[in-house]
Structures are given as C-alpha cells and as structure tokens.
Amino acid sequence: MNPDTNKYEAIIGLEIHVQLNAATKLFCDCPNQPGDAPNRNTCPVCLWLPGAIPRLSGEAVEKAVLGCLAANCTIAEESAFDQKVYYYPDLPKGFQLSQHHKPLAVNGWIDIIGENGEARRLGIHHIHMEEDVARLVHETEGRTPISLVDFNRAGAPLIEIVTEPDMRSPYEAMEFLKSLRTRLRYTGCTECSMEQGTMRADANISLRPAGTEALNTKVEVKNMNSIHHVGDAIAYEILRQAECLERKEPVTLHTRLWDPDKRITTPMREKFAGPCVPDPSVPAIRMDAEWLEKIRQQLPEMPAQKAERFMADYGLAPNEAHAMSQERDMAEFFEAAVKQVATPHKAATWITGHVTPALKERGQSLSDTCLTPEHFAALLSLIDQERVNAGAAREVLLQMLESEAPPEEIVAKGGYQQISDSDRLEAIVDGILADHPDDVAAYQNGNSKVLGFFMGLAMKASQGKANPRRLKEILSKRLDSN
Amino acid sequence: MDSDLFTYQPASPLQASRQGALAGTQILVQPDLSVKDWLTDAGSRALAGFHAVMDATTVARAKTAGACLTGSTHMAELGLGINGNTMAGALSAGYGRVGLVTDLLGEARMSACLAGWYGFKPSYGLVSRFGLVGLVPSMECTGFIAPNPAEIAAALEAVAGPDENDFSMPAASPQPIGPVAASENGANRIGMPRQIREYLPASAIEAVDAALGRMAQAEFDAGFDIQETDLPGFDLFSAAHQVIASVEASSSCGKYDGVRYGCRAEDGRDWNEMYINSRSQAFGTQIKSFLFQGAYFQFENYTDFENACILRRKLVSRLDDLFEATPLLALPVRLPHAEPERAETIEETYTAFGLTLPANLAGLPALCIPAVARDGETDLGLQLIGPRLSDAQVLTAGQRIYTRIQGDGNK
Numbered sequence: 098m099n100p101d102t103n104k105y106e107a108i109i110g111l112e113i114h115v116q117l118n119a120a121t122k123l124f125c126d127c128p129n130q131p132g133d134a135p136n137r138n139t140c141p142v143c144l145w146l147p148g149a150i151p152r153l154s155g156e157a158v159e160k161a162v163l164g165c166l167a168a169n170c171t172i173a174e175e176s177a178f179d180q181k182v183y184y185y186p187d188l189p190k191g192f193q194l195s196q197h198h199k200p201l202a203v204n205g206w207i208d209i210i211g212e213n214g215e216a217r218r219l220g221i222h223h224i225h226m227e228e229d230v231a232r233l234v235h236e237t238e239g240r241t242p243i244s245l246v247d248f249n250r251a252g253a254p255l256i257e258i259v260t261e262p263d264m265r266s267p268y269e270a271m272e273f274l275k276s277l278r279t280r281l282r283y284t285g286c287t288e289c290s291m292e293q294g295t296m297r298a299d300a301n302i303s304l305r306p307a308g309t310e311a312l313n314t315k316v317e318v319k320n321m322n323s324i325h326h327v328g329d330a331i332a333y334e335i336l337r338q339a340e341c342l343e344r345k346e347p348v349t350l351h352t353r354l355w356d357p358d359k360r361i362t363t364p365m366r367e368k369f370a371g372p373c374v375p376d377p378s379v380p381a382i383r384m385d386a387e388w389l390e391k392i393r394q395q396l397p398e399m400p401a402q403k404a405e406r407f408m409a410d411y412g413l414a415p416n417e418a419h420a421m422s423q424e425r426d427m428a429e430f431f432e433a434a435v436k437q438v439a440t441p442h443k444a445a446t447w448i449t450g451h452v453t454p455a456l457k458e459r460g461q462s463l464s465d466t467c468l469t470p471e472h473f474a475a476l477l478s479l480i481d482q483e484r485v486n487a488g489a490a491r492e493v494l495l496q497m498l499e500s501e502a503p504p505e506e507i508v509a510k511g512g513y514q515q516i517s518d519s520d521r522l523e524a525i526v527d528g529i530l531a532d533h534p535d536d537v538a539a540y541q542n543g544n545s546k547v548l549g550f551f552m553g554l555a556m557k558a559s560q561g562k563a564n565p566r567r568l569k570e571i572l573s574k575r576l577d578s579n
Numbered sequence: 580m581d582s583d584l585f586t587y588q589p590a591s592p593l594q595a596s597r598q599g600a601l602a603g604t605q606i607l608v609q610p611d612l613s614v615k616d617w618l619t620d621a622g623s624r625a626l627a628g629f630h631a632v633m634d635a636t637t638v639a640r641a642k643t644a645g646a647c648l649t650g651s652t653h654m655a656e657l658g659l660g661i662n663g664n665t666m667a668g669a670l671s672a673g674y675g676r677v678g679l680v681t682d683l684l685g686e687a688r689m690s691a692c693l694a695g696w697y698g699f700k701p702s703y704g705l706v707s708r709f710g711l712v713g714l715v716p717s718m719e720c721t722g723f724i725a726p727n728p729a730e731i732a733a734a735l736e737a738v739a740g741p742d743e744n745d746f747s748m749p750a751a752s753p754q755p756i757g758p759v760a761a762s763e764n765g766a767n768r769i770g771m772p773r774q775i776r777e778y779l780p781a782s783a784i785e786a787v788d789a790a791l792g793r794m795a796q797a798e799f800d801a802g803f804d805i806q807e808t809d810l811p812g813f814d815l816f817s818a819a820h821q822v823i824a825s826v827e828a829s830s831s832c833g834k835y836d837g838v839r840y841g842c843r844a845e846d847g848r849d850w851n852e853m854y855i856n857s858r859s860q861a862f863g864t865q866i867k868s869f870l871f872q873g874a875y876f877q878f879e880n881y882t883d884f885e886n887a888c889i890l891r892r893k894l895v896s897r898l899d900d901l902f903e904a905t906p907l908l909a910l911p912v913r914l915p916h917a918e919p920e921r922a923e924t925i926e927e928t929y930t931a932f933g934l935t936l937p938a939n940l941a942g943l944p945a946l947c948i949p950a951v952a953r954d955g956e957t958d959l960g961l962q963l964i965g966p967r968l969s970d971a972q973v974l975t976a977g978q979r980i981y982t983r984i985q986g987d988g989n990k
Contacts, residue, residue, distance in 0.1 A: 141632055141633065144839075145834050146632060147613075147619065147621070147626060147629060147631075147712040147834070148613045148619070148631065148633070148635060148709070148710040148711060148712050148713075149709075150708060150709050150744060150745050150746070150747070151746075152743075152744065152746050153746060180830050182829075182830065182833065182877055182878075184833065184836075184851075184854060186838075186850055189834060189836060189838065189839075190833055190834040191830065191832075191833015191834055191836075192830055192833055244850075371878075372877040372878050372881060374826055374827075374830060374877055374881075374884065375888075376830075377716040377717035377747070377827055378708075378716050378746075378747050379746070379747070380746050380747055
C-alpha cells in the first residue's frame with residue numbers, strides 16, 4: 098500500500114543531546130574524554146561509590162549557558178538538578194542527574210528557510226543540563242555473551258535541547274539541526290558532530306489529518322547518526338504512521354529504532370516515563386546578572402548575521418555568504434584574508450573550491466594546517482598579477498597547508514611562475530602546430546573545437562605554467578594567420 | 580576486637596597528629612562515616628565488605644586536629660533509628676570521649692539521652708557530608724555525643740566549615756563556633772511550644788515543667804526566662820519528614836545493586852533479576868518498607884511528595900517566625916513510653932523520634948541535655964533548639980546549664 102501522505106500533516110519535535118567540550122565531567126574533576134582507554138577517567142564521584150557527593154562544574158555551566166544563548170533562549174534565574182530515576186547497568190546509582198522541573202533555559206528558537214523558500218522560526222521549548230551515562234560494550238567470551246561497562250562517559254556534561262513540535266517535514270527537521278549545529282559550534286562550547294556522537298538527535302513524530310489542530314499520539318525514533326539519517330527516519334516514520342492510519346490501526350506511544358542498513362524503524366520499547374525528584378545535594382544554579390552579561394559578551398556574531406554582513410560589506414552572493422559563514426574558523430579566515438586586499442568573491446571561490454575540499458580530504462580543520470589568511474591573500478594576489486596561473490596556484494595552496502613559507506617563496510622554489518613571455522609561448526605553440534598538421538587543417542576547415550585540444554597540449558608542454566590568456570591569444574593568432 | 584560493640588576496630592588507634600585542638604581526644608565513629616580502608620558497611624548487608632576509599636571530611640579534619648580514632652560501632656541499618664546502635668555503650672565503656680553519630684531523625688540526641696550523655700545535631704550545612712554514606716541527604720548530618728557541651732563544641736569547631744567537596748553547604752562561612760564559655764551571657768528566653776503537651780502524659784509534662792522551672796530559678800542561676808510559645812501543626816513535622824525522607828532514601832539506595840560490593844544474589848536469569856534478588860536479600864525489613872514507601876511517592880503519588888515539600892517550607896518559616904520572639908526552643912527528647920532502641924517498624928521509629936525530627940526537617944541545631952527532666956525512672960532529655968547556624972549560642976546555653984548541674988564546672 099502506498100498511502101497518500103498529503104492527506105496528513107506531520108508534527109515533528111526533536112530532542113537533541115549535545116556533549117559540551119568542557120575539560121572535566123559535570124560533577125567531578127575527571128577528564129571529559131570518553132574515548133580514552135576504558136575506565137581510565139573515573140573517580141569515586143562518577144563511579145558513585147558510597148560517600149561521594151557531586152560537585153557541579155562551573156565551566157560546564159558556562160558552556161551550557163553559551164549554548165542556550167546561541168539558541169536564543171532565556172536563561173532561567175534559577176535552575177536545579179533532579180534525579181531521573183531508572184535502573185540500568187549504564188547508570189549504577191539508579192538515577193540520572195538532569196534538570197527536569199527547573200531547566201537552565203527556556204523559550205528559544207532557530208530560524209531556517211523552509212522548502213518553499215520562506216523564513217520559518219522553529220521554537221525551542223527548553224534546554225536543560227544533564228550527565229551522560231556509562232557506555233555498555235556487548236561482547237562474547239567464548240560463546241557466552243557478556244556486557245562490559247565503560248565509565249569514561251559516565252558524568253560527561255550534556256545539554257538537551259527540546260524543541261516545540263514546530264517542524265512539519267523531514268526537510269525542516271534537517272535544516273533545524275544544521276542551523277543549530279552551526280550556531281552551537283560557533284560558540285565553541287561543543288564539537289557537535291552526529292557522526293562522532295557529540296550530537297544525538299531523537300525525533301518525536303505524529304500525524305494528523307491536514308487542516309486539523311489536535312496533537313495525536315507521538316512515536317519517538319532514535320539511533321540516527323547523521324542529519325541525513327534523521328531526515329530519512331522521519332520520512333519513513335511518516336509513511337509508516339500514514340499506513341497505520343489508513344488501516345485504521347491505532348498509533349501507540351512508544352520508541353522505535355532507526356535501522357540505517359534496512360532504512361526502516363523497528364519498535365524498541367514503551368516510551369520511558371520515570372519519576373524526577375529534586376536532588377538534595379546539587380545546589381540550585383542562581384544566575385548572577387553580571388556574570389550572565391559577561392557570558393553574553395563572549396557570544397560571537399552568529400552565522401546568519403555574519404552572512405548578511407558579508408553580503409552587505411563584501412558584496413558576496415547569498416550562496417557565497419552562506420558558505421563563508423557556516424564554520425566560525427573559516428568565516429574568520431575569509432574575513433581576515435579579505436582585509437589583506439584579497440577580492441571577496443575570489444577569496445570565497447577559492448575557499449569553497451579548493452581550501453575546504455583539501456581540508457575535507459585530509460580530515461583536517463584550518464587550525465591543523467599552516468595556512469594563514471595573510472599567505473592565502475598573497476597567493477590570490479599572485480594570481481591577480483598573473484604571476485602564477487590557477488592550476489599552479491592549486492599546487493602551491495596544497496604546499497601552503499604544510500609549509501610556513503610565504504607563497505612567493507614556494508612559487509620561486511617550485512618553479513611555479515607563470516610563463517607570460519611571448520617568445521617562449523610562441524616557441525611552444527609553433528612546435529605543437531608543426532607536430533599536428535592534420536588538426537591545423539581541421540581548424541581551418543571550421544572545426545573550432547580543435548582550439549581546446551591545442552590549448553591542452555600547449556599547457557602540458559609548459560608543465561602547466563603557461564599564462565592561459567596569453568597562450569590563447571598566441572594560439573589563435575597563429576592558427577588564424579596560418 | 581570487641582565484636583559486640585565494634586564493626587571495625589583498628590589494631591592500634593588511628594592518630595595522624597599529636598597536636599591540635601583535639602590532641603589525644605578519643606573519637607568513635609559509626610561505619611557510615613568513611614575512614615580510609617575501614618569497613619564502611621553502614622550497618623547494611625547492601626554494603627557488606629565495602630571499605631572506604633577515602634577519609635570523610637569530618638574524619639580528615641578530626642585527624643588533623645590531633646584526634647585519635649578508636650573504632651566504629653554498630654549502627655541501625657543505614658542510620659535509620661538506633662535499634663542495634665552500640666555507640667552509647669562503647670562510650671560508656673570508655674572506648675571514646677566523643678562519638679560521631681549521623682543524625683537524620685534524632686539518632687545522636689536519642690543515643691545520648693538513653694546513656695545520660697550530651698548529644699548534638701549541628702545546623703544543616705555546617706558540617707560537610709563528604710564521605711558520609713547517606714540515606715536522607717537533605718536532613719542528615721554528623722552529630723556529636725560527648726560528656727558536656729564544651730567538648731562537643733571543640734569537636735564541632737575542628738570539623739565544621741565550608742568544604743570544597745560538599746557544595747551543598749552554604750557559601751557564606753558561618754560564624755566560628757569558638758570556645759564555649761560557661762559564664763557567657765547568651766540567649767535568655769527559652770520557649771516551649773504548648774502543642775507538645777498533647778503528646779505527653781501528665782507525669783512527663785510535670786517533669787519537663789519542673790526542669791524548665793528549675794532553669795528559671797536560682798538553683799541553676801542561669802537566669803533563663805521560660806515562656807510558652809505556639810507552634811501549631813506540630814504533628815505535621817513527622818508526616819512531612821517521612822514522605823520526603825523515604826523518597827530521598829529510595830534514590831540514595833538506588834546504587835546498592837550488589838555488583839561492585841555488598842551482598843550479591845547468586846540466582847537470577849539476567850541483570851535485572853540479579854538486582855532484584857540482591858536487593859531483596861540485602862535490605863532488612865524496616866529499610867525495605869521505607870524504600871517501598873519512597874518509591875510509591877516517586878512513581879505513583881508525586882503530588883503528595885510535592886505537598887510534603889511545600890509543607891516543609893511552611894514549617895521552616897513558622898519556626899523562623901517563632902525564633903524572632905524566642906531565641907531558643909525547649910522540647911523533651913523522648914516520649915516516656917516509646918522505646919527507640921527497640922523500634923522495628925517505620926511507624927514505631929517515627930513515633931519514637933517524633934520530638935527530635937523537627938530539627939532535622941528544618942536543619943536546626945539541637946542539643947540534648949540529659950538528667951534534668953526525669954519522668955520516674957525515665958530520662959526524657961531536654962532539647963535546646965536554636966535558629967539555623969546558631970550552634971554556638973545553643974552550645975553556650977547548654978554549657979551554662981551543664982556548669983550549674985555540675986556545680987560551677989568542677990568536672
């Protein structure tokens with residue numbers, strides 16, 4: 098059966114866990130490095146041995162507040178931790194410290210551009226802090242299945258972002274996540290990578306007949322480890338629920354797991370709803386207005402504002418401005434390069450076309466390389482001055498990632514200077530034309546495509562260094578005068 | 580080791596320093612207070628075999644002050660009540676001069692009262708809970724038993740104060756306890772809530788009135804002005820305490836799963852059954868019913884828990900108002916017919932501690948003065964209770980009374 102999903106409107110809300118990159122865990126001094134050798138980063142507090150008392154980390158609160166501000170939330174004057182009671186081997190004290198009754202921040206939003214190109218403001222109900230739980234590793238010992246517990250992650254600082262049920266399509270959910278991720282990364286409070294598990298998104302989905310207002314029973318979907326998977330899982334779940342409704346089967350409140358290989362969701366358990374009682378040991382967080390203002394000052398210009406400014410100040414096209422503002426380090430690199438006389442459009446084109454792909458291929462970020470805005474701007478100047486051509490400049494750029502030498506030096510040492518000297522170019526062109534009399538004849542019989550063929554040969558003969566503009570002039574002149 | 584009295588007794592007393600305010604003072608603890616490497620089972624099979632991995636802040640500070648730790652005595656399971664406590668016996672037998680007893684319902688005051696010693700529960704937040712195997716984090720704190728208020732004050736002074744390991748303590752440093760002087764003129768007015776009379780038989784009321792009367796008169800020359808005050812809804816303290824304490828206990832005990840220490844059931848098809856079986860074997864009847872009660876409010880009736888929290892705030896503010904007019908309150912420690920040392924059920928325990936638990940619910944300092952209010956053979960004990968962080972005033976008033984009893988402080 099292929100139900101008509103247009104009959105229904107999808108109501109989608111997200112619950113997003115983001116791991117803060119604070120140096121320590123949320124309630125003790127253990128390093129916040131879940132990836133270390135198992136159970137290395139533990140102490141009586143995060144192992145919850147008898148007699149231990151949680152000690153709230155100031156750095157974690159600071160980073161959480163930064164994240165909340167980036168999501169346009171209002172910071173609560175008083176927030177407090179509760180015990181979310183449940184029993185599972187990943188939580189050996191029987192409750193998770195989380196903020197249920199008094200979350201850190203409320204009433205935020207993220208702006209996106211919807212599918213029809215119109216701006217949409219998607220609400221955030223609240224953001225609260227909580228501790229991560231231990232990681233379970235399931236193995237077998239001989240034929241016996243065993244489960245191991247790694248406490249490195251236990252107590253890692255998280256914020257959970259709970260949205261309003263404002264999204265209506267997988268596209269909107271994905272755009273929300275992309276924008277949220279970009280903004281959070283900008284603050285420097287988190288790496289925010291779904292692939293690496295520092296951002297985890299669960300989706301709550303329900304359907305209602307188009308044009309009605311009631312909120313129906315929702316289904317929670319977990320286990321998506323990329324933004325695309327979130328979109329795919331939601332799309333699948335909309336289809337599945339529409340089929341249920343067409344068959345007049347009731348939708349029940351439960352949790353489903355996304356299976357990325359089979360691309361379906363499967364039922365996991367009833368949705369968890371345990372008690373949350375105030376924790377007597379962790380003192381309430383009372384916001385000091387002056388302190389909060391200091392944190393607010395740390396908040397960088399956000400990507401959307403930056404993009405608008407890039408369009409206004411540097412005349413970038415909307416898509417260029419968007420690309421230049423997605424990552425804070427790249428945006429700052431772009432702007433610094435532009436201040437070094439690089440033409441904004443050229444800088445943006447080179448960043449999108451060459452710098453970003455090179456970093457991606459190497460799995461590096463800008464700070465991992467030797468590339469500076471000054472050197473990058475200098476390289477673009479060399480191109481403008483026709484001292485190096487685009488092809489050679491690409492080679493030089495790759496070397497600049499690994500070398501602190503200025504581009505002029507790399508060009509000189511590597512012999513990348515562009516050949517603009519007419520005598521040398523003419524000699525190259527003459528040699529090629531002499532070797533290919535048939536193709537010269539074809540050109541003269543009106544086959545203009547041959548020009549491109551000769552350009553390629555000539556460029557190759559110059560080892561890629563020929564000034565393409567001069568080369569084409571000479572080639573055309575020679576062919577036309579022959 | 581005298582195993583009738585001791586859970587753990589070191590081969591030789593533990594003394595880290597021979598100098599300091601407590602130099603040479605022999606201190607006994609209970610096995611819910613962490614002393615590194617000592618068996619710390621809190622009187623429960625749920626912690627069987629657990630040896631503390633660090634010193635509690637109180638223990639570390641007492642050691643630094645020159646105290647000598649002589650052992651830990653048996654205690655009621657997880658510190659709820661005093662059935663099975665051997666602290667008073669061990670102190671009376673001369674094993675220690677000061678006993679540290681966790682007070683969540685009135686255990687330190689009650690043990691002291693039964694043995695004829697002075698017992699003190701400090702203000703909540705004055706003494707670090709770091710290293711305390713707790714049951715009811717918002718009510719409990721380390722209490723003191725000693726022969727007189729001055730020695731309690733000395734021990735308190737040595738261990739009290741802000742601790743970077745316990746953020747739940749007030750950030751502002753409370754006033755120092757200071758040496759407690761017998762002659763100091765402190766609070767003069769003492770109020771007794773008239774509602775207490777409903778709880779006591781005529782003979783007990785007579786005994787308490789007589790004790791208070793003597794304080795006001797020349798016999799003690801302490802110059803106290805005794806007044807009757809009004810504390811309506813006194814019976815609500817017990818209800819609020821029980822609901823909140825059981826919920827906190829249920830959470831506190833979540834970690835006792837028999838996996839890393841404690842009693843572990845051998846049967847069970849999976850981890851969940853292993854948890855359930857271990858817990859059903861580990862806990863005694865009273866704790867079990869307490870945990871059931873807490874889980875009931877957590878899972879089934881959260882509204883009543885919230886109401887209890889609202890009630891608690893109201894009762895605290897009612898007491899605050901009372902202290903505006905009367906700096907100290909007086910109450911007996913025990914009811915004449917209750918037997919706290921034999922209480923086996925939650926109901927019996929809460930009945931027996933009905934007069935001491937208000938100080939826990941409200942986080943107030945409370946001192947038990949022995950041998951001044953006797954109803955026949957029973958020492959009812961007299962509590963002096965002051966506003967939060969007025970520990971020094973309470974102990975000073977207690978020391979004035981002690982000095983008069985002893986005849987100008989010869990002892």
